Amino acid sequence: PAPAAPRDAAARVVLIDPESLKAVGPWPWPRYTIARLTEEIAARGATAIGFDMIFPEPDRLNPDRIAALYPELPAAARTAMLAAPSQDAVLAQVAGAHPVVLARVGIERDAVDFAAGAQTDPAMLPVGAAFTAPLPPGVLAYPGALANIPDLDEVAAGQAIINGAPDRDGVIRRVPLVANVAGAPTPGFALELARVALGVDTITPVVAHGRLRAVALGDRRVPVDADGRMRLRFGRLPPGTVTSAALLLRRGWRPDAFRGRIVIIGLGAAGTADVVTTPVDRETYGTFVQAQAVDAILGGGALARPWWAAGVEWGAATLLAALAILLLPRLRGAAIALVPGLAAVLLVVGSFGAFARFGLLLDPVRPLLVGATTALAVAAMTFAEQTFRQRRLRTALAEQRVAAARAAGELEAAREIQLGMLPPRAGLARLHPAIDLDARLEPARSVGGDFYDAIPLGADRLCFLVGDVTGKGIPAALFMALSRALSKSVLLREGDDLAAAVARIDAELSRDNAQDMFVTMLVGILDAATGRLDFCNAGHENPLRVTAVGVVEELALEGGPPLCVAGGFPYPVETIHLAPGDGIVVVSDGLTEAQDAAGGFFGHARAFAILGGWTAAVSAREATDRLGDAVRAFEDGADPSDDLTILALRWRGPA
Structure with a gap:
């Protein structure tokens, strides 16, 4: 499919890029620095701030850890150091004062790090969003999650999962909007950012025939697959969407840069970034995918494969097969190729029109394969029948000629007929x-x-x-x-x-x-x-x-x-x-x-x-x-x- 045209995005990305690492130091940064970055973003008018990363352990630069590393410190210095606020407390204070959404990673039970770090107690996995109904069967489910330290999770405005498996070919085409984590409904990262930015308290699952069809934020309805993932029409990020974290930490960005925008903080340096493949990019950052997902939720850019899509595709396949059976034996000359070709073009154009105009995914391959297979079979049968008929006609003609020559006593004419067949x-x-x-x-x-x-x-x-x-x-x-x-x-x-x-x-x-x-x-x-x-x-x-x-x-x-x-x-x-x-x-x-x-x-x-x-x-x-x-x-x-x-x-x- 054609990529979506760039437009003014609702989401902005603050990227911890190589320039930022050069200015501040290697990742992970002290939580104090991250708190400063959060304050700089909030001061510029962001309606929601999301961390496309997790903080599963206390900061290694907390005062108690430093004091433990230096037992030779004088008692007074040790006492003063232990009295200082921790790096985690500083970040928690800033996160609690602003609309911050923290991420967590859903973990399968057979994952290597499940036993080591997965949290499986729902009480230890707070969710800021309230779901109006349980999620139906078929939705993504994780028995546990790798979450942030409680000091941060408990003060954040929202918590959400950020991970989702690619399709079988390794390409990301869908983004999870909801999932069950440790048995509790949990929003996806992009959906939770949109909820916090809109000031909506609840998420409503839209269920039909026992399957999830959409999720609703207030009067906004976003179509999803039965597993809770949104099909995304990928495109290029508009110019100005991405800002280096180093620029903000230098306070070198305009005061209203993020007014009314959702800001996602992500990693974009070698060895730290989540690199994925999309239909339009061989390599891109997962943070950019989340930004486009936020834009799709708020701007209506999500793609949908409606429940009736398979029926329409099989109906088109049946129609093409019927046309091949009824029309091909009656067609002659160029029409034999023209009529099926025109039908195939109309099918492809219709499928693309539904995609481009309405964001609907209707697959033309299935009806084209059925129609082409039927057309080839009909053509082969027609050719075989015509060949057999011509052979019979040739034999009958030769028999008639010889019989006529014998009846008239003119076998010499038959000789001429036979010799006339030769070069x-x-x-x-x-x-x-x-x-x-x-x-x-x-x-x-x-x-x-x-x-x-x-x-x-x-x-x-x-x-x-x-x-x-x-x-x-x-x-x-x-x-x-x-x-x-x-x-x-x-x-x-x-x-x-x-x-x-x-x-x-x-x-x-x-x-x-x-x-x-x-x-x-x-x-x-x-x-x-x-x-x-x-x-x-x-x-x-x-x-x-x-x-x-x-x-x-x-x-x-x-x-x-x-x-x-x-x-x-x-x-x-x-x-x-x-x-x-x-x-x-x-x-x-x-x-x-x-x-x-x-x-x-x-x-x-x-x-x-x-x-x-x-x-x-x-x-x-x-x-x-x-x-x-x-x-x-x-x-x-x-x-x-x-x-x-x-x-x-x-x-x-x-x-």
């Missing part, structure tokens, strides 16, 4: 200037199950793949269309992780595989800047490597089974590095298993012999045509036994 052959060589790429596909029938694709992945990465669906004819063609479309979609989204992409393709194809078909596939990703080539082989023919001078070798890949055979198989990624001019040839088994009229197979040896002529001077298109024409010539008019696919690429070197 145009003429454009393959232009995909990247450093890569010469070509592919040739000839179905064994009018339609078939082989396919290939080439997919740019960014500026310098090219993905290519060759697939072979089991079977031939229309069923294979339909599964081929689905396999190619899904493979391209997944690789475009997840091409940075080839193994994960192939695993996703396997899972998606298996999910929609009602006829238990399977597909072999070889996927490669070539980095045109470095020649790095990553392969992932799912039961397909091994690729062939052809050097710039025509040396051919088979790349024996470890690979894995065809897709849709072994669900969840971890297909490995295998990497090679091409030299400039190196080529890669990927074929389907329609090449190696092509048969002539006598039943002989084309085989690898013939492929190696033909590819040996593919040197750097020969284009990829010419290489695929040479190899494909050789297969058809080998068959010599016999019906092809399987679809024939050949993909050839050559890396020219870095562009």
Whole structure:
């Protein structure tokens, strides 16, 4: 939250700072000096004076203590010294003559100094304020307190606790206004200073539904949490709020400096000060926090988290979730982000407005988290539904086209449809200037199950793949269309992780595989800047490597089974590095298993012999045509036994 704007404060701080210690001496000071400081403050018109410190022991400079230190003193001197008033008596006389509020520290039973110094008898812990009713359960409670010596406590106009634990992150956001100490209601330091300054005798706890909601001083009502702590809107102290104690002791301050003001005396030197963290200061003095708390009580600057806040937050969360469920599936384009974004902005603005204008704390995080979670879930479900619908539409469209072609006796049209799904052959060589790429596909029938694709992945990465669906004819063609479309979609989204992409393709194809078909596939990703080539082989023919001078070798890949055979198989990624001019040839088994009229197979040896002529001077298109024409010539008019696919690429070197 934004800090409160500085304003003229009701509280002033007299700080015992390094300059004061230099002028008077180290802390603790003699009580006589503190009495002088109190008189100087009172003389300048303070309506209440609070000590943000405690005096739990007699002054070490009391006459009786000094006399005990020097047993060699003459009897007359000792008698005169013992007759002198003590330092504590001097301070008690001054404190009793002015509106002084003394502090005490509430101590938990398990605290280290509880047994040593905690006072647990309510009779020994006088409280100047009268409470009109007991404090309800849930309010801060301390079984004892570290208090001032009785000589001081009994004459002070008020007594109050000064300590309060920070929030879990170590930041002070709240200040105790009331607590039960040794079973007795006790005001907080800031509240008691305000009470004494206003001349009010009583403090009224405001209770609703058994929980403390506020405390009242006369007609002033200050909201608090159920534990009795006030939420404070922190800010910067206005200029002129802090005065050095050394300046007052020199009587160098104007006579009306504190007229109508509450003055808090605090410590602000290294080794003596109570240093805390607030929402606006990494390090500040606890005395400054008490001063701002006094201003909040008297000036209406306290923050409140009303009892209905949680209900409003959950209501807003429910409303955002309902809007996400009802509206997001109907929105399109930019409205999908605009509408939720506008709702979130309105929620944050409303929360800030309640804080800035009315001092109310309404947390927008809870409804934003609920709304965002619901929106993401709805968006994911909508995307999944649309993807499934599109997939069904694609499959249905392909089926309708093939059925129409068969019904009309135009399966050649189906062949054209299938081949039209593949990247145009003429454009393959232009995909990247450093890569010469070509592919040739000839179905064994009018339609078939082989396919290939080439997919740019960014500026310098090219993905290519060759697939072979089991079977031939229309069923294979339909599964081929689905396999190619899904493979391209997944690789475009997840091409940075080839193994994960192939695993996703396997899972998606298996999910929609009602006829238990399977597909072999070889996927490669070539980095045109470095020649790095990553392969992932799912039961397909091994690729062939052809050097710039025509040396051919088979790349024996470890690979894995065809897709849709072994669900969840971890297909490995295998990497090679091409030299400039190196080529890669990927074929389907329609090449190696092509048969002539006598039943002989084309085989690898013939492929190696033909590819040996593919040197750097020969284009990829010419290489695929040479190899494909050789297969058809080998068959010599016999019906092809399987679809024939050949993909050839050559890396020219870095562009």
